[in-house]
Each structure stands twice: as structure tokens, then as C-alpha cells.
Amino acid sequence: MEICVLASGSSGNCVYVEAGGTRILVDFGLSLRETETRLKGIGRSFSEITAVLCTHDHTDHCRGLASAARRHPFRLVANEGTARAVEQTARAAKASFSAPPGRWDIFESGAAFSVGALTVESFGVPHDAADTVGYVLSDGRIRLGLCTDLGMATAVIRRRLAGCDALILEFNHDVEMVRQSDRPWSLKQRILSRIGHLSNEDACDLLAELASERLQVVFPAHLSEACNTAALAERAALAALKRAGRPATRVVMTHHHQTTEVVVL
Ligand SMILES: [Zn+2]
Numbered sequence: 001m002e003i004c005v006l007a008s009g010s011s012g013n014c015v016y017v018e019a020g021g022t023r024i025l026v027d028f029g030l031s032l033r034e035t036e037t038r039l040k041g042i043g044r045s046f047s048e049i050t051a052v053l054c055t056h057d058h059t060d061h062c063r064g065l066a067s068a069a070r071r072h073p074f075r076l077v078a079n080e081g082t083a084r085a086v087e088q089t090a091r092a093a094k095a096s097f098s099a100p101p102g103r104w105d106i107f108e109s110g111a112a113f114s115v116g117a118l119t120v121e122s123f124g125v126p127h128d129a130a131d132t133v134g135y136v137l138s139d140g141r142i143r144l145g146l147c148t149d150l151g152m153a154t155a156v157i158r159r160r161l162a163g164c165d166a167l168i169l170e171f172n173h174d175v176e177m178v179r180q181s182d183r184p185w186s187l188k189q190r191i192l193s194r195i196g197h198l199s200n201e202d203a204c205d206l207l208a209e210l211a212s213e214r215l216q217v218v219f220p221a222h223l224s225e226a227c228n229t230a231a232l233a234e235r236a237a238l239a240a241l242k243r244a245g246r247p248a249t250r251v252v253m254t255h256h257h258q259t260t261e262v263v264v265l
């Protein structure tokens with residue numbers, strides 16, 4: 001399996017995954033042009049993408065989807081709530097996005113299904129969008145868990161993400177930096193709530209629990225630009241791995257404005 005986080009954070013989220021000749025994106029939060037550029041940067045072409053899996057309808061996860069879907073024939077994969085909300089978001093942005101019947105592949109949250117060579121497991125996540133999910137993608141050998149917008153790590157999330165070889169996990173903010181920021185109180189409340197985003201501290205606890213002997217690499221993701229730093233998130237991830245007794249697991253930091261390396265497992 002090949003994994004590359006093309007972008008991560010509130011300015012756009014997009015993950016490239018390739019296995020057994022199947023090439024997909026999870027989320028589409030960059031413009032089509034920027035996505036094409038970043039794929040080219042890792043030696044891939046957008047025309048090879050066969051499916052886009054949506055986690056939820058927030059703009060930082062679906063910004064470029066409408067224009068990409070008009071120009072390219074990839075499968076659109078989402079649950080019903082997210083599909084409808086993504087179309088609404090696109091219409092509100094005057095992107096005139098109304099997928100023809102059959103264009104969406106709709107799944108039920110909690111269900112498993114196939115996308116080419118990949119088996120996809122979905123699970124519900126507490127977050128303030130229509131019907132947010134996380135995913136575990138498997139090629140039969142490697143399991144990649146992906147969960148980046150979650151207010152809290154529920155028992156379901158912890159169970160579903162157990163036993164992964166790679167994890168893309170939210171390390172959103174440093175709680176003290178949120179409290180001391182000059183953001184409006186309502187926004188601070190939202191970020192810190194159980195349907196907002198996961199703090200470094202909570203992500204550290206979650207990762208320590210998920211770091212089994214299988215875990216080869218973790219990508220701390222969806223870092224807040226204003227209320228976190230790469231150094232703080234990386235320190236939290238390393239502390240979790242140390243606590244779990246997994247010092248050999250790699251930590252690959254993700255970025256808003258550049259892609260990660262392509263990790264091959
Ligand atoms: Zn979100």
C-alpha cells in the first residue's frame with residue numbers, strides 16, 4: 001500500500017491511497033488544480049483516480065469536489081447524509097453540483113464495502129457535520145486507519161482503529177493555546193467540545209492505546225494553524241509511542257501547504 005497525505009488541516013484535507021492498482025483519494029478539500037499539482041508532484045496523474053471517499057461535508061474536506069466531479073468520472077463514495085450535505089455545500093458556494101442518479105455510491109455508516117482492490121470499513125464519529133465517518137482501508141495485508149475530525153475518541157472508534165499498520169490521526173490543538181487564543185468564545189467552545197476536534201493530549205492517549213506491534217507509521221493530522229505547532233503534535237505522538245513501548249513506529253508529520261512523502265508499506 002502507498003499512502004501520501006496531500007494536505008491536512010482546516011485549509012484543506014486530501015489523502016492519496018494506492019493498493020493493487022486501485023488509486024483513490026479520501027476527501028477533496030483542495031481545489032481541483034491544486035490536487036492535480038500535488039498528485040503530479042508525487043508522480044501520479046489525477047486521471048488515474050477511480051474513487052473519492054468523503055468523510056464529511058465540511059468545506060475543508062470537499063472544497064474541490066464539485067468541479068472535479070464535473071470533469072472526471074471517478075466514483076463518489078459517501079453515506080447518504082454526507083452526500084446530500086456535500087451537494088448543498090457546493091450549491092451554496094454556487095458550484096452547481098448535483099450528481100446524476102447513480103453517481104454516488106452510498107453506504108450505511110458502520111458498513112464495509114469494496115472499492116477496487118481495497119476493502120473499506122466505515123464507522124461513525126462524533127463531529128458537528130451531517131454524518132461524519134472514519135475509515136479503515138485494507139488491501140488484505142495492510143490496514144490503514146483514518147480519523148481526523150473527531151470531538152472525542154469513542155469506544156467504537158477505539159475498537160475500529162485497533163490493529164492498524166498505519167494511522168492518520170487528528171492532533172488538532174494544544175488546549176492551552178486554544179484557551180489563550182483571541183478566538184471568539186463560541187469558536188473555542190466548539191473546538192474543545194465533544195463534537196469538535198481532538199487535542200494533542202487526547203490524541204496521545206488514543207495513539208498509546210492503538211499502538212500495537214503492527215503499527216509501522218502514524219501521521220499526526222489536521223493540526224490547527226493558530227492553536228498548535230508541528231513540534232507540539234510530534235512530541236505528543238512520540239510520547240504516546242514511548243508509553244506504548246513502540247519506539248520503532250515512524251511519525252510522519254502532515255502539512256497544510258505541502259504533501260508528505262509517499263509511505264510504502
Ligand atoms: Zn470537520
Ligand SMILES: [Zn+2]
Nearest residue numbers: 010058060149
Ligand atoms: Zn476538517
